[in-house]
Amino acid sequence: MRRFGLILAGAALVLAACSSSTASAPPTNGSAPAGSSSAPGSTSQAANPTTAPVSGGSHQFVATLTVTGAVKFTLTFTDSLSVLPACSALAKTGFSSNTWSIPQPNTQDSKLNWNVQPYTGPGTYSDPKTFGNSVELTGPKGDEYDQVDSSVGSVTVNADGSGSATFQNLQDSNEKAVSGSETWTCS
Helix, strand or coil: CHHHHHHHHHHHHHHHHHHCCCCCCCCCCCCCCCCEECCCCCCCCCCCCCCCCCCCCCCEEEEEEEEEECCCEEEEEEEECCCCCCHHHHHHHCCECCEEECCCCECCCCEEECEECCCCCCEEECCHHHCCCCCEEECCCCCEEECCCCCEEEEEECCCCCEEEEEEEEECCCCCEEEEEEEEEEC
């Protein structure tokens, strides 16, 4: 699971190198809202896992993750896409290797990793086989909740790159469970 994040980071750097020689459209959104969280002990910050500069405009996911159950929190964050294709092109192709990754908060307080593979374009994905045990949530206190046989999940990606995801019954090592949802826009 963590190895996939490294693969995505490498793909992002390759895309950044390729796109630096082509002209891009001007930015469609001049300002990025700051992320905020109601998680205990959290600080407000925008997630920005990609920092490689790219000429031209930038685009981003703005997402809200809500978790209930053994831990409860809501986190709103921004995920930079400046090294990836525009939202509608990204929705068609996915990130790399026919994979879609839902926007991932990258804060000190929590992380959510979730990948869909094979990704075949906009639509709803609910077959657990397409998630490949990739659903993993780290809560505000560092607790890790993973996909188990009884977990249920669904990811919807729209043609404009926006979407939603829901999950039920992710469990920690003590079988404490969490459920939640994430919605995002792409601009």
